[in-house]
Amino acid sequence: NAGVTQTPKFRVLKTGQSMTLLCAQDMNHEYMYWYRQDPGMGLRLIHYSVGEGTTAKGEVPDGYNVSRLKKQNFLLGLESAAPSQTSVYFCASSYSAGGGYEQYFGPGTRLTVT
Amino acid sequence: GESVGLHLPTLSVQEGDNSIINCAYSNSASDYFIWYKQESGKGPQFIIDIRSNMDKRQGQRVTVLLNKTVKHLSLQIAATQPGDSAVYFCAESSAGGTSYGKLTFGQGTILTVHP
Numbered sequence: 001n002a003g004v005t006q007t008p009k010f011r012v013l014k015t016g017q018s019m020t021l022l023c024a025q026d027m028n029h030e031y032m033y034w035y036r037q038d039p040g041m042g043l044r045l046i047h048y049s050v051g052e053g054t055t056a057k058g059e060v061p062d063g064y065n066v067s068r069l070k071k072q073n074f075l076l077g078l079e080s081a082a083p084s085q086t087s088v089y090f091c092a093s094s095y096s097a098g099g100g101y102e103q104y105f106g107p108g109t110r111l112t113v114t
Numbered sequence: 115g116e117s118v119g120l121h122l123p124t125l126s127v128q129e130g131d132n133s134i135i136n137c138a139y140s141n142s143a144s145d146y147f148i149w150y151k152q153e154s155g156k157g158p159q160f161i162i163d164i165r166s167n168m169d170k171r172q173g174q175r176v177t178v179l180l181n182k183t184v185k186h187l188s189l190q191i192a193a194t195q196p197g198d199s200a201v202y203f204c205a206e207s208s209a210g211g212t213s214y215g216k217l218t219f220g221q222g223t224i225l226t227v228h229p
Contacts, residue, residue: 004157033216042203042219043158058216090157102148103217105157 002026004106006091012112013081021076021109023091031094032074033058033103034066036087043090049074081113126226133194135223137187137204144206148217149178149189152201161189161202191225199227 004025013019023032030051035043045058049068063085065077074093078085088110092103127133139147145166150158164171164178164187171178177190187204201224205217 040221042205042221043217044219045216048216092157102160102163105150105159107157108155 004091004093004104006089006106006109008109009107010110012114013078014114015082017081018077018079019081019111020078021089021091021111023074023076023093023106024072025074025091025093025104026072027093027095027104028071029093029095029104030071031103032068033092033094034064034074034076035090035092036060036085037090037108038087046076046089081111083113085111086113087111123221124224124226126228127194129194129196129227129229131194133189133191133198133225133227135189135191135202135204135225137189137220139185139187139204139206141206141208141218142185143208146207147178147180147187148205148207149176150203150205151198152203152222154200158203194225194227196227196229199225201225 007022033048034046036046037043044060046060046064047055047058047066049055052068052071055066055068067075088108090108091106094103148163149161151161152158162173162176162178164180169180175192179188201222203219203222205219207217
């Protein structure tokens, strides 16, 4: 049981390039989330999904897109990377949101945009 | 709007002491609170949670206290060890409705334990 995994672990992009971050969970969780964490700050929600085929905007969605084609995977895309998107990105999943179930986090992807 | 904040950004303690990390929240509708520990280079790790119908919950060496009157949350760590050194985040959520379990995180407190 690997929990939540993220690929890649590190990436450097030039401004304007695109990339996709992959999140996978093997806990059969319904809910999945993408966060970004900037230095000295807590995590901010980018997008989330309440089930396969559904996505919704979080607190800071601009410049990102997501897809949840399979229950176990949640993809975060950057179509045209900007230096402001330099951050550490964390994916999380939870069994259900209504009962206050905890979110399990992946190890993170460190992205630098030059 | 919703916000969760911490009173102290850093906390230094000696090994064996008890640590108390504080957190204030502003959303009266929050009914679920959670503490995470984040070590350098890793993702947040669950420590303990509490629902709004409780004012205290204990785990292994940790206790969370909730004071809804003043919208205050605290994490107490007993007999703090060097391995407890990390950043600690509080987060809150409004379970149910259309919140979908979205967590709002505080800024974080850096706990440093000196041997």
